[in-house]
Amino acid sequence: MKRIFRYKLFFQAAAAGIVVLLLMLASAHFKLNVITINTLTGTFFGGVFFTISIVFTGAMADFKEAEKIPGEMAVLLKAIHTDAMLISPQGAELNQEKDIVYHIEGLLSTINANIRANHWHKSQLDEEINKINKDIIDLWAKGVSPSPLMKLRDNLTNIDRLSHRLDYIAYSTGISGAYVICDLSLASVLIIFVFARNDWGFGGLLLFALITFVLTAIVQLIHDIDNPFEYNKNSVADVDVSVLFKLESFWKSGQIKPNLK
Helix, strand or coil, X not given: CHHHHCCHHHHHHXXXXXXXXXXXXXHHHCCCCCECCCHHHHHHHHHHHHHHHHHHHHHHHHHHHHHHHHHHHXXXXXXXXXXXXXXXXXXXXXXXXXXXXXXHHHHHHHHHHHHHCCCCCHHHHHHHHHHHHHHHHHHHHCCCCHHHHHHHHHHHHHHHHHHHHHHHHHHCCCXXXXXXXXXXXXXXXXXXXXXXXXXXXXXXXXXXXXXXXHHHHHHHHXXXXXXXXXXXXXXXXXXXXXXXXXXXXXXXXXXXXCCCC
């Protein structure tokens, strides 16, 4: 089933091409094909292709950036986790509510819970980050060297920055109007195809079907990569976040923690 689903975009676009082809044949049969493909329609098509390509380019730029976020976030989390273990006291007697290592692991759990829920609750992450900030202040008050604490703060700030970026890429609606324009443009082109006069025989029909296939596939892909963090939604273009899940499992296994017995 998964192998078939990988080609969902292809099948959807192919279905759109076949439907347009059948509607064109029906339109010709009932003599409804009254639109002539000329310079005016060619100019309109050019504007539609240009608009869709601009939106697609912007969506792909966000998607390529989104691909880097899980890996960069995992590296930063591992760094602050290791640094925290070096500078904080360890032992069963330590209260978990004051353990910076425990709070860092809680931050990762919150990040993964948000990803699995397909919604980014930034307030939950801010709460976990504030706990770590308080831990850093407490360690400074206890006389820990400022250098590793500053490194922790820098890495924590970068995690916060990445979480803001993930929130914007995945869940913002700032350019939803551009997607509506793409949909309307595609629908306009397909309507023109259906009622267009075909003066090129079978080759013309095939060309119309292929253009429909390509445009439909691109617009579908634009909608799909609008949110590249749709975990377990069976979308065709999702960012791999397994590195964060594996890191959480590794920490829960306790393999990295020292034996203090």
